[in-house]
Amino acid sequence: MKPTFSLRLRIFNLNCWAIPYLSKHRSDRMKRLGDFLNMESFDLALLEEVWSEQDFQYLRQKLLPTYPAAHYFSSGVIGSGLCVFSKHPIQEFTQHVYTLNGYPYMIHHGDWFCGKAVGLLVLHLSGLVLNVYVTHLHAEYNRQKDIYLTHRVAQAWELAQFIHHTSKKADVVLLCGDLNLHPKDLGCRLLKEWTGLHDAYLETQDFKGSEEGCTMLPENCYVNQRELEPFPFGIRIDYVLYKAVSGFYISCKTLRTTTGCDPHSGTPLSDHEALMATLCVRHSPPQHTPSPTHGPAERSRLVSILEEAWIELDLGVAQARWWTTFAGYVIGLGLLLLALLCALAAGGGVREVAILLWTPSVGLLLGAGAVYVFHVQEAKGLSGARAELQHVLGRAREAQDLGPESQPALFLGQQEGDGTEEQ
């Protein structure tokens, strides 16, 4: 590879809000999205919330001449909603479904049924190995009282670990998607700190689009205005994150977002805004000194974020166990009630009442049983994530205590992601 080697990548990301029967103007928006993608001819288009595989097949047919490679990540009951269209051949792909993703009994929120996941594509471009990840984390329905916070932190950790373990031989790592996390949220900081990924919005010098890079705007006619009331400019929850490893530099030359409306038709492509990034990968010059992202201050930041995440997961474990205990008591109560009703029915005293009450008792028992099983599973899943996080935290603290010279051995995998060009 020549020292003047340079690779330009044009990336598109959009949460499409394509829920059959529920999302407004879905087929029209899909059509316009296809036209736009064909016109722009990106290297990669990564989409979320394409819930219907028919929509994917429609786009696949439409985009075939421009994007010969495509894949839909199939998981859960409805989803995963993730798909990708690529101008270049996809060498490999796989997916990882998140262990925790909401509660099945929260049917009106529906996330549990979506099988939220992270999809991985491996591309070989001009001799570079490019690992591309696309994901969609659990939605946030109430920021003041967010019952899914722990699950989202656990998902962010699982995502970070999946990237960490599967990208060790990649030259360039790219993560796009709807994280449902604001930039300063714990999950977002944890993900960025543990993977070493950089935020295109913060890194680029050429940004055009919405105020503060927001990807859900009050101007967008599909957005629930009440939800955005506390945020006059909107919120930034969709991201293009990247890093280069092993002697490469990556920089974000330009970043564009849509701004809540389509100048041609008047209605936007989705309730989220699209992100369009132009990335440039170059050879790192031999005299390049490591970027200052692994100094004592950064190590201390990693330790403090890991501690914060550990506390969140630990609270989650405690709460899951509380629900398990509660459901256990209800099961006990249900069994007692059933025994009592059987005795009453056999005695003949109030047989009709006993028979009438039998149904809700069995229902109570089954319901409590399901809640019990679900929350035991939740506690185990959170414990697993907490144990992984605790191990990393222990090693980060060791590295902090021992000083900079010990770090290469302790953070062999993580430390290499420092090939991001300073803007």
Next chain:
Amino acid sequence: MKPTFSLRLRIFNLNCWAIPYLSKHRSDRMKRLGDFLNMESFDLALLEEVWSEQDFQYLRQKLLPTYPAAHYFSSGVIGSGLCVFSKHPIQEFTQHVYTLNGYPYMIHHGDWFCGKAVGLLVLHLSGLVLNVYVTHLHAEYNRQKDIYLTHRVAQAWELAQFIHHTSKKADVVLLCGDLNLHPKDLGCRLLKEWTGLHDAYLETQDFKGSEEGCTMLPENCYVNQRELEPFPFGIRIDYVLYKAVSGFYISCKTLRTTTGCDPHSGTPLSDHEALMATLCVRHSPPQHTPSPTHGPAERSRLVSILEEAWIELDLGVAQARWWTTFAGYVIGLGLLLLALLCALAAGGGVREVAILLWTPSVGLLLGAGAVYVFHVQEAKGLSGARAELQHVLGRAREAQDLGPESQPALFLGQQEGDGTEEQ
């Protein structure tokens, strides 16, 4: 690293059969297992079916002086049952829970509740990166009519893909565990062919132990003799598999198994036999030519195994969809019945009968709903695995058509695992 570099690894693997309240002599066997592991001082002890975390904590305390590092992989409702004890520090660990793992309504088989998974440990030994995987796949309850065959094939594929994507920077890869697969079963062939892992039993020249290396023996007093009737020597379903990558050689110097009874106490450590392997990792000499595991015959074998697995997964998808449709009809029927009963109750004609029948109707509806949701999820999971497999199959066929010179580009990841010393 010197050219004379050599690393010796002593590995122990056992499915412990440690189910609280159900497994015979559990605490006595755990105690003896601890004593044995302390006495033998292996580099790594990998255990499956340690269902109780109390048992793990007991072993952890007991083994602390000899094995300072330990980890339990927490997942599912009961499990995962997987744990590891290591003489050397564990640099990193993570886990991947299999998407499909039996059916929740098959409570008597219980696998669904176990959260079967693969655990990954990363160790740095003498400058080598060693990826160690431990797993336990879905049990086989009836070999003639195996309703879990598709799930086990999907798990084997998921395991192979997880290893493939997470071991790209490892020098040595080691997989131990209870695969619940006979050596010639589709899942086992698929796993070995796609990862390039070698079977310690087939590779070693110094084997001592059970006939044909079996790990479930009729001589073992805890084994259900009737299940082993068709196999007079027993079955081989537990494995030590390995490969070396990037310029290293690995060979299995010795392999030992227990033989159904402990010479001291008379009763065995488990219903499975333990595997004890001594592996030797050496530098590959520069003149080393690639092993003949990637010739045309091997490529054609990979294609044929992938085709076989694709057919199995495709059948699985069809069956899952059949169940979905069936459950859909039952839901329709249940709704009709409920409407009828409401009408009858309102009419006052046979109110008592209507009230009595209301309970089973609601039960039918809820049950069918759960079956529907579960099998849609199954179909999506199997479709995901089938799509991944189909992509690999396509590329394997291309490689076959194009001849050997094209293969490095097509199988960049897979082809490197050829550092296994021929015995």
